[in-house]
Amino acid sequence: MSSQPESFSGDWITASHPNYSEAIARWASNAERRATAVAFVKSAQDVAIVLNHAKQHKLLIAIRGGGHSPSGASSIEGGIVVDLSRYLSGVRVDPVEKLAYVGGGAIWETVDKTAIEHGLAAVAGTVNHTGVGGLLLGGGYGFLTGEHGLALDNLVRATVVTASGEILTVSATENADLFWGIRGAGCNFGIVTEFVIQLHPQRRTVFAGIIAYPPPTIDKAVSTAAQFLSEGLSEKETIFYAQTTDPGGNAVALFVLFWNGSGDDGRNHFKRFFDLGPVMDTCKEIPYEELNAIQNFNVRHGNNYYMKGVFSSGPQADVAKNLVSRLPELSKESSANITVVYELLPKEKTLSVPRNATAHIRVPLFNVLLIATWNDKDTNKVDVLRRATNELASIVIQGEKVITEQLSIGYGNYSEPQERMGAESRMLIYPFADFEDIASPAAGTAGPTAKAPALFAENYAKLQKLKKQYDPDLVFFKWNPVTPQA
Numbered sequence: 001m002s003s004q005p006e007s008f009s010g011d012w013i014t015a016s017h018p019n020y021s022e023a024i025a026r027w028a029s030n031a032e033r034r035a036t037a038v039a040f041v042k043s044a045q046d047v048a049i050v051l052n053h054a055k056q057h058k059l060l061i062a063i064r065g066g067g068h069s070p071s072g073a074s075s076i077e078g079g080i081v082v083d084l085s086r087y088l089s090g091v092r093v094d095p096v097e098k099l100a101y102v103g104g105g106a107i108w109e110t111v112d113k114t115a116i117e118h119g120l121a122a123v124a125g126t127v128n129h130t131g132v133g134g135l136l137l138g139g140g141y142g143f144l145t146g147e148h149g150l151a152l153d154n155l156v157r158a159t160v161v162t163a164s165g166e167i168l169t170v171s172a173t174e175n176a177d178l179f180w181g182i183r184g185a186g187c188n189f190g191i192v193t194e195f196v197i198q199l200h201p202q203r204r205t206v207f208a209g210i211i212a213y214p215p216p217t218i219d220k221a222v223s224t225a226a227q228f229l230s231e232g233l234s235e236k237e238t239i240f241y242a243q244t245t246d247p248g249g250n251a252v253a254l255f256v257l258f259w260n261g262s263g264d265d266g267r268n269h270f271k272r273f274f275d276l277g278p279v280m281d282t283c284k285e286i287p288y289e290e291l292n293a294i295q296n297f298n299v300r301h302g303n304n305y306y307m308k309g310v311f312s313s314g315p316q317a318d319v320a321k322n323l324v325s326r327l328p329e330l331s332k333e334s335s336a337n338i339t340v341v342y343e344l345l346p347k348e349k350t351l352s353v354p355r356n357a358t359a360h361i362r363v364p365l366f367n368v369l370l371i372a373t374w375n376d377k378d379t380n381k382v383d384v385l386r387r388a389t390n391e392l393a394s395i396v397i398q399g400e401k402v403i404t405e406q407l408s409i410g411y412g413n414y415s416e417p418q419e420r421m422g423a424e425s426r427m428l429i430y431p432f433a434d435f436e437d438i439a440s441p442a443a444g445t446a447g448p449t450a451k452a453p454a455l456f457a458e459n460y461a462k463l464q465k466l467k468k469q470y471d472p473d474l475v476f477f478k479w480n481p482v483t484p485q486a
Contacts, residue, residue: 002037002080005053010087011040023083026067026075027129028305030382033075035062040086044193047082048165051191051475054080062478063187066107066131070305071415073134073187073478084133088193093118099156102195106132111197112289121202121288123151126240126256126343127299128292132195137186138413138479139360141367143208143258143291146235146346148200152183152360153353157196162189163475181466184360185456186412186479188463189470207259207266208291209283215324217276218243218253222320224272225255225344229314233346236260237269241315243323244339245331251324256295257283298339299373306336306372306385309410310393311365312400315342319399326395330388336374336381340392343367360412361457367411368396386416409454412480452480461485 004012013023014037023038036059039050054061060079067074067085075081084105091110092101095118100111109128115121123142125135140151148154157171160178168190170179181189213221225241233239240256255273259266263285267274274281282294299305323340331338344366351362370389374381397407453460460482467474468484 002053002057002059004037005049008039008046008049008053010042010046013038013040024075024081025302027299027301028068028070029302030304030306031067031070031072031075033062033072033077035076035081036078038064038081038083040083041193042087044159044161044167047161047191047193048167050080050082051161051163052165054475061475063133063191063476065105065133066129066135068127068130069134069413069415069479070307071479073415076478082191084191084193085131091115093120093199095120098199098201100195100197100199102132102197104133104191104193104195108132108135108292109289112292115199116202116204116287116289118199119201119204120199122197122199123148123154124292125151126292127295129296129301133192134186134479135413136195136197137182137184137192139184139411140413141343141345141411143238143345144200144202144260146233146238146349147260148198149349149353150360151197152358153350154198155183155195156198158182158192159194160190160192163471163473177466178470180357181359181463181470183358184412184459185463185466185482187476188479188482189466189476191476202288203260204288205262205285206288206291207257207261207263207283207285208294209257209286210280210294211255211257211273211278211283212280213253213255213276213278214246215251217278218251218320218324219317220276221253221255221273221278222315222317224276225315225342226317227272229344233344234269235346235349237346239344241342241344242339243320243327245328245337249328249332251328253320253324258291299371304374304376304381306382306389306416307414308370308386308389308393308416309412309414310368310370310396311363311407311410312342312368312396314344314366316399319396322395323392327392330391334372334374334381334384334388335376335378336372336385336388338370338372338385338388338392340396341369341371343369355457356459359456359459359463361455361459363406365407367414368393369411369414405454409451412455415451415480452482455480456482 062076064074088103089105136151238258464485
């Protein structure tokens with residue numbers, strides 16, 4: 001057991017504390033790990049104290065902001081969690097400069113509700129209980145991406161605590177190398193205790209909702225989505241196409257529609273979808289702050305989740321037919337609800353930023369998320385779902401005219417679950433003598449060290465130099481870890 005370090009001003013929660021179970025709980029139950037201690041920090045100074053304590057006691061660390069990743073990136077077995085969510089979760093808006101000062105443990109719901117009171121909004125993901133830090137540092141696609149780019153493109157400044165305990169302000173003009181690195185390489189270089197985010201004028205209501213189609217209308221609906229893509233998406237719209245199953249296990253296609261305008265304009269813009277006669281239609285004009293909550297019902301806290309990402313040029317009729325045929329069978333076989341989601345957002349704004357301007361690599365493709373949800377405690381479920389989602393990912397990729405390695409990499413924030421036991425319980429020494437042992441993949445799977453070089457492509461070598469400078473001992477290794485330059 002690790003005792004609370006001197007001068008630490010936050011809350012130090014260990015297994016004997018009555019609130020320990022709550023402290024290690026995560027959005028995805030299968031991402032929970034039994035930490036030696038959870039440190040609810042109150043300041044950047046507290047973070048530095050915890051990092052130094054972890055070094056002295058040879059304990060691994062994890063960083064918890066929103067705790068929303070099913071990969072286990074915000075949890076640690078037998079180590080210390082630096083938890084920002086209790087005391088560093090506030091949001092303050094400067095309406096004159098159009099800036100939001102956001103705590104490292106804030107969730108997007110707080111940003112949405114605070115900013116819109118001033119007629120402003122941020123690029124804020126698509127599920128409002130997601131943490132700001134994880135989403136933004138890994139890229140950050142949202143309903144406003146078509147107009148304002150990625151969440152990380154709107155980061156103006158950040159406060160970062162490095163592995164050595166140094167507290168740095170990073171921006172385009174101050175510690176610019178680190179500012180470049182955190183925008184895409186996530187928490188590889190430090191812990192962000194505050195983000196300063198550019199806000200944009202936003203109307204108070206928007207058109208959004210969900211429509212659903214059963215077979216055989218799915219083919220027509222998918223073709224309609226493909227038509228929208230071929231015509232070029234407006235910067236004011238987003239279409240999500242989700243292939244999944246209904247409560248009876250039957251194939252159903254869901255479409256999340258968004259138009260940054262009035263209800264009448266939105267319904268007219270998407271008229272082709274409504275003319276097909278969806279069996280469900282929740283689309284209407286809603287307050288802006290409710291936009292990022294319309295999908296919350298399907299991603300509740302406390303379930304088990306498995307996520308995998310790939311890239312695609314867009315939905316295709318033949319791929320849709322294969323998904324309609326195979327997905328219900330795989331869901332039934334695994335006793336889980338599996339969904340394949342095409343995130344069709346306008347790309348022009350994102351791609352207008354050079355690939356080397358940030359660590360995040362921009363590709364002229366769309367994110368496809370494969371997400372499985374289940375409630376039972378079957379410990380073998382992850383292996384079953386890994387096989388199922390890999391099969392579905394292959395169906396998506398095989399629809400492409402040219403098959404490249406890039407297609408299978410997917411969006412960095414859609415990381416697959418890490419093993420519950422293994423490296424974390426084996427390697428309780430500090431500094432790490434053999435990083436390959438820590439980050440080695442489970443047998444038969446692609447591990448994090450295999451993904452990072454492909455994920456960051458031509459930016460990886462520069463990231464390795466930064467890793468050697470700011471974190472040579474690999475204190476931060478829980479999310480797509482970069483290995484230091486030799």
